[in-house]
Amino acid sequence: MTEPILPRIRPEIAALAPYRQGTQAGPDAFKLSSNENPFEPLPSVIEALESTTPINRYPDASATRLRERLAARYGVELDEVHVASGSVAILYQLVQAAASVGDEVVYAWRSFEAYPGLVLVSGATGVQVPLIESDDLDLTGRHDLDAMADAVTDRTRAIIVCTPNNPTGPIITSTEFAAFVKRVPADVLIILDEAYAEFVAVEGAVDGLGERVFEKHPNVVVLRTFSKAYGLAGLRVGYAIGHSKVLDAARATGVPLSVTSAAETGAIASLDAEAELLQRVAVIVERRTTLVAALRAQGWAVPDSQSNFVWLPTGERTVEIAAAFHAADIVVRAFAGDGIRISVGEHESVEKVLQVAQSVVAPLQQEN
Incomplete structure (x- = not known):
C-alpha cells in the first residue's frame, strides 16, 4: 500500500x-x-465547583477574577499577574516569547523534563548545566548557579531556575539567587519556577514572591501553580507574577481561552480555604x-x-x-x-x- x-x-x-x-x-x-x-x-472547593459557569459558555479569557485575587494578595497591579493552564503553559509562552532560532536557553540538568522540549519547540538551543554532585547530601542535586551564570553568552535569551528542583528536591537560597541575578545581564529573562514552594520547610530558601524579586529585577518572572499544594492538578491552572511588559509577551503567545471557568473557580475557592x-x-x-x-x-x-x-x-x-x-x-x-x-x-x-x-x-x- x-x-x-x-x-x-x-x-x-x-x-x-x-x-x-x-x-x-x-x-x-x-x-x-x-x-x-x-x-x-476540600468540600468547600467541591461545592464551589458545582456552581461553576455552565460549560456551554466560554470562560473569561484572562481569568480576571483570579488575577484580581492574586494581585491583591501580592500587592501588584492586575497586568503584573498572568494565569494560564498550569505553570508549564506559562513556561512555554515565556520561552516562545524570548527565544528563537540562534538563541540559547540555559537550565540545570537534570531538572523538569519538559524544559528541553519547550526550548526545542521555540527553535532555540538548550544549554544544560549539570547539577552539583557531592558526597554531602545537603549539597548534592542542587543547581550550580555559578556554572549557570558562566554559561551565559550574547546568545542567551532566557534562564530557567527550578526551586525546589524537580526531580531531585533541593532548594536555592536567597543569598545564592541574589548573587546569581547580579551576574546575569538585565536583558536576559530569568524564569524562577517555584511550583513546589509551599512544601519548603527550611530557612533561607529563596521566595520569589515573598521577597518581591520581580520588583528589584524586572527580568525575573516568578511561576507558581495550583496543581501541587492546592491539589488542583486535574483542573490545570497556574500563574506568574512579573513585569507587565514581559507578561504581555507571554499572553501574546498563549492559546486563548485555555483556563476554564472550573479552574478559575477552583483556584479562588482554594485560596479561600488556604x-x-x-x-x-x-x-x-x-x-x-x-x-x-x-x-x-x-x-x-x-x-x-x-x-x-x-x-x-x-x-x-x-x-x-x-x-x-x-x-x-x-x-x-x-x-x-x-x-x-x-x-x-x-x-x-x-x-x-x-x-x-x-x-x-x-x-x-x-x-x-
Missing part, C-alpha cells in the same frame, strides 16, 4: 519525543509518579521528612528534598529498581540511567515504599 504524502514537519520536532506522563496506576496501586497531592479537594489546605501540606511535609530520614538510614544517598517527592540516585539500575516498585504496586517515575522520583503520597504508601527500597538498596551499595 502506498504511503500517503504528509505535510512537512520540522525535522527536530519529528525527532522530539512527546512529553511522557507518569504511568497511570491500577485500582490497588499507589500512584507516586506525578507529584500529585494525595488529598482530594489555611485548611496548608494543614494538609504540613502533613505531606512530615511524611517527606520521615521518608527521607528512613531512606538515608537504609543507606540511600537521598538529596535534601524540600518538595513533595524524594529522589533515589539509582544510576544504571534505575529500570530494574523501578520494576521492583511496580511489582509491589507502587508506581514511580524512572529516569533511565539517572534515578527514580517518588512522590509523597498516602500515609499507607510510606511503609510500603520503605519496604521495597530496603529490598533493593543492598545490591546497589555493594556495586558502589
